[in-house]
Amino acid sequence: MLTWKDMETLYERLEADDCIGVYIEIKQYAQHYLKDRQECQKAVEILDQMLSVMDPCICISEWMHGSLFTLWKTISWTYIHDMIQQLDDAFPHVAFAFGICYPKAQEELSTLFYKCQLAAIKSKDHAKYTTSYELYDQLLENxxxxxxxxxxxxxKAMAKGNLRVFIQPKVDLATQTICGGEALLRLYHENQWLPLSEWMKEIQRNSFIRQTDVYVLHQLFHMFALCQKQQFPLLPISVNVSEATLENAQEYLMEVKKLTKASALSSKLLEFEISEDILSKDNQALSDFLTVLHQEGYPIAMDDFGSGSASLTTLPHLPFTSIKLDRSFFPQPANEKNNLMLQSSIRMLKQCGYGIVAEGVEDECYLPLLKEAHCDQIQGHYYYQAMPMSEYLQLLRSWV
Known part of the structure; x- marks a missing residue:
C-alpha cells in the first residue's frame, strides 16, 4: 500500500493511456447486515491481498474511512466487470461500491480520484445492499x-420549515366521517409550491429521502401532541416508507419505536404504506421490517394496489392489514368493465380480511359501486384534497 504522496509520484510517471482509476468503498450501512461484524475487517484484509496479486493492479492507496483508491492497467470494460464480479462472489455478505474512470492527459491524481469517487456514489444501485459499479462520464457529473x-x-427547506407535511383526510364510507389521513410532503420554494416531479425523484435516487422519511415521523408526532393538548380526536395517519429507507430499516425502526414510546400513544395511530412496486422485488429486509411492525402492533397498508407488478400470491405471506386501491381503478369517464373489475377486486380482498381504501376518487359516480362492494374508506379529491396540518387540525376542531 502506498501513501497518497507516493501514489502521486508513481502516477506522474505513467501516461494517461497506461492506467485507469478505480475507487472501492465498503458501504457503511452494509455493516448492519453482516452476520459477523468482524467480517468487514476480514473483507478489508482479504481484499488487500487479492488486489495486490491481481495482474491489472498497479498500486493501492492506504485505506481511507472504509475506502481505497487503486490504479489498474488499462483493460477492457468487460474485464473490469469480471474482476468486480470475482470480488463480489468472494464476499457474499459485504457490499462494495466501485467507481471507474479513464484519466485524461495531464490530469492530476486528485481529479481522477474525485471522478472515480463520484462514479461510485452516483451509481443507480449505490443505495442498495448490493455491490454496485459505475463508469464516470461528463453527464454523470452534470x-x-x-x-x-x-x-x-x-x-434548507427542512431547516426553515418550508418542507411541509400535508394531510389528506380519509373518509369512512359508511358514516361519511373523517377516520384518518395520509401524510404527504410538499415543498415551498421561492414563493411557490414546487411540483413533486421537480424534486422527489432526485431525493429518492440519492437516498436523501431517508432523512425526509424520519422528518415526516417527527412532524406527525408533534401534531399528535397538539391534538392531545387541545383534546382533538386522535385519528390514525399513514406514512409512506421509501425503498431507500427499507435498505436501512433498522435505524428507521429504532426512530419509530423511540417516538412512539416517548409519546405514550398507541401504535395503532401510525400506519405504514408500502408501494406495490417495492413488493415486486425479492427483499428479505422488507419482509423482516414488516414482521417487526406487525409484532409491535402498527397497521400496514399495501399502497397503489393494481399499479405495479406484485403478484397476488405475495399478499398472504406479508402482514398487511389494509389495501389501498390505486387511482387507476377510477378512470374518467367510468366504464362497465372497469367497474366490474373494481367490485370483484374489493370483494375478493374483503373476503381475505383486508380493510379497503379507495384512493384517488374524484367522481361521485363511484360512490354507489364502492358502497355496494363494502369498501371501507375513501381518500380523494371528491371529499378532501391534501391540506396543511393547521387546516387539518381546524377540521378536527370542528368535531369538538
Whole structure:
C-alpha cells in the first residue's frame, strides 16, 4: 500500500493511456447486515491481498474511512466487470461500491480520484445492499450537480420549515366521517409550491429521502401532541416508507419505536404504506421490517394496489392489514368493465380480511359501486384534497 504522496509520484510517471482509476468503498450501512461484524475487517484484509496479486493492479492507496483508491492497467470494460464480479462472489455478505474512470492527459491524481469517487456514489444501485459499479462520464457529473442543488434546496427547506407535511383526510364510507389521513410532503420554494416531479425523484435516487422519511415521523408526532393538548380526536395517519429507507430499516425502526414510546400513544395511530412496486422485488429486509411492525402492533397498508407488478400470491405471506386501491381503478369517464373489475377486486380482498381504501376518487359516480362492494374508506379529491396540518387540525376542531 502506498501513501497518497507516493501514489502521486508513481502516477506522474505513467501516461494517461497506461492506467485507469478505480475507487472501492465498503458501504457503511452494509455493516448492519453482516452476520459477523468482524467480517468487514476480514473483507478489508482479504481484499488487500487479492488486489495486490491481481495482474491489472498497479498500486493501492492506504485505506481511507472504509475506502481505497487503486490504479489498474488499462483493460477492457468487460474485464473490469469480471474482476468486480470475482470480488463480489468472494464476499457474499459485504457490499462494495466501485467507481471507474479513464484519466485524461495531464490530469492530476486528485481529479481522477474525485471522478472515480463520484462514479461510485452516483451509481443507480449505490443505495442498495448490493455491490454496485459505475463508469464516470461528463453527464454523470452534470447529474450530480443537479442532484446536489436539489438536495441542498430540500435541506434548507427542512431547516426553515418550508418542507411541509400535508394531510389528506380519509373518509369512512359508511358514516361519511373523517377516520384518518395520509401524510404527504410538499415543498415551498421561492414563493411557490414546487411540483413533486421537480424534486422527489432526485431525493429518492440519492437516498436523501431517508432523512425526509424520519422528518415526516417527527412532524406527525408533534401534531399528535397538539391534538392531545387541545383534546382533538386522535385519528390514525399513514406514512409512506421509501425503498431507500427499507435498505436501512433498522435505524428507521429504532426512530419509530423511540417516538412512539416517548409519546405514550398507541401504535395503532401510525400506519405504514408500502408501494406495490417495492413488493415486486425479492427483499428479505422488507419482509423482516414488516414482521417487526406487525409484532409491535402498527397497521400496514399495501399502497397503489393494481399499479405495479406484485403478484397476488405475495399478499398472504406479508402482514398487511389494509389495501389501498390505486387511482387507476377510477378512470374518467367510468366504464362497465372497469367497474366490474373494481367490485370483484374489493370483494375478493374483503373476503381475505383486508380493510379497503379507495384512493384517488374524484367522481361521485363511484360512490354507489364502492358502497355496494363494502369498501371501507375513501381518500380523494371528491371529499378532501391534501391540506396543511393547521387546516387539518381546524377540521378536527370542528368535531369538538
Amino acid at each position: 447529474r450530480l450537480l443537479q442532484a446536489v442543488s436539489i438536495q441542498e434546496m430540500v435541506e
